[in-house]
Amino acid sequence: MTGALPTGARAGIASCAACGLLSRPAGPGNAGSCPRCGEPLAFRRRDAVQRTWALVIAAAICYLPANTLPVMTTITLKSSEPSTIIGGVVDLYEAGSWVLASIVLIASVVIPLGKLGALAYLLATVRHRSGRRNRERTRLYRLLKTVGRWSMLDVFVATYVVALIRFQPFLSVTPGPGVPFFAAVVILTIFAADAFDPRLIWDSGGETRGEDD
Amino acid sequence: MAYLPTDIVACPDCDLLERIPPLPPGGTARCARCGRALAAGKPGSIDRTTALAAAALIVFLLANAEPLMELSAAGRETTTTILGGVREMWRQGERASSVLVALFAVAAPGLHIGFTLAVLLAARRPPAPRWVGDMLRWAEVYGLWSMVEVMMLGILVSLVKIASLAAVTPGAGLYAVGALVFLLAAMSASFDPREVWPRVRWRNGAGQPPSFPEAAGAAGGER
Ligand SMILES: [Zn+2]
């Protein structure tokens, strides 16, 4: 044994992304498709690093307007008061519900920023063929895939506040231009996490099974 | 085309080739290298998940038909349903957000439940036709974009925001959404695609899922 563990790629066996069946691709130029479900076969997700970078950068660009533009505007007879995501968190905190304030803060600010940072970190370490802390990096990837959806929270909050506060002209709420940018951040980061291939973390070595060799 | 017996898998997260041992009920097989859950012992998964998906379908319809909450202020009342929120966002010019909410809160969960139920019903009598495999893949995609639990939390946050401005009465739809969150979580936890795939007719023309010879080693079991 050379110490190299048997992986699908080393054995020339591709794992179907849809049904998990292992099969030998037809040829080097054209991998063919899964004999069971018909999904095109590939050893790694196509252009994973470039596509993930592109989506991360696009999400980061949308992040700024998402947080600086108002997501809701409260209109009364006398005034019209726009509020941003952070403004909404402050309002909730001042209303005495610091639990909800921190939930919104985590879902709207911490998760998207953390997700962008974590993806950039994974992309950078894969590029430098790190080979260290593979298990932790894989766990980080699994975590960011599961928590990403919660960032959509504020889009739903805006939708149902707008749908209910319709007492024109005394009191009404209209959605602000920040909402679509915010939704774009969430969708782009979900696609980015999907485009990345965690098997790249392991391709540069770090062969250990659990503890250490 | 050469393929391997289905008790051998490549870990989706690190590509290590591993054999899945027979699992006791409730047992989980994890990747020896990265810890990813590879398979779980879920006996009776198809029957249980069929029941949960049918219940989820009914509650989903209720959640969409009944009002989420009623609000009174300034001597007037407003009420909304899940789709009412979508309609109001559209009316106020937020078309993109309106479409996304419709997708994540209504279309994706509805298709996720419907496709899962169709797959399970079709898989009861193997070999199931090939479209069952296609539907299973789509059910997974819709499941990814179904955000009922996020919407539930969003509605609760909006309730708190509104409570200081007007009197809020929760409607039957809100309780249905709460029940749907639990049913969807139970449905996803009990569903086992590894139970369904062996029952689906193969794409390559092999009419029946073939029986495999006992494989000696991970990479050597090819035929
Ligand atoms: Zn397949």
Ligand SMILES: [Zn+2]
């Ligand atoms: Zn693994």
